[in-house]
Amino acid sequence: MEHRTEAALRAIRRIMRAADQAERQLVTATGLTPSQLLLLQEVARRGQATPSTLASAVQFSQATVTNLVDRLEVLGLVERRRGDQDRRQIWVVITAKGRETLAKAPDMLQDLFSGRFQHLPDWEQAMVVAMLERLSALLDAEKIDAAPLIDTGGPIDRLP
Secondary structure, eight states: OHHHHHHHHHHHHHHHHHHHHHHHHHHHHHSOOHHHHHHHHHHHHHSEEOHHHHHHHHTOOHHHHHHHHHHHHHTTSEEEEEOSSOTTOEEEEEOHHHHHHHHHOOOOHHHHHHHHHTTSOHHHHHHHHHHHHHHHHHTTOTTSOOOSOOOOOSGGGGOO
């Protein structure tokens, strides 16, 4: 039984290391964390969006989106603009530098996962989801709010 526990822990560790390596590769290529890149991709996809629309789309809290937009704005990748018809409304718009950054960004780990996961048969997808939810429960992590993003959230996430 101990062999299975060790095998499970090794698999968890490999997943964590893959996420860490992918995050470091992304930071090296773009200077962005996975959360920042995901938000930048969403702004680019929409052309412009309000922070609340972005929060809903990427499943982050409003406060997290505000923080991420602040960082992206400091880096010159997005701009905040007031609405033409309602000056109280704020729109987030991608800049040319933001588009250049997206063009050089490597594929994110969740894109690799999503592409491969979608090709699994339905029964296997259900089995993987059930196993991951069970693992989350075993680690007392099922109540932690999380976006559909593979992101270690470690010290790298504290970049400007």
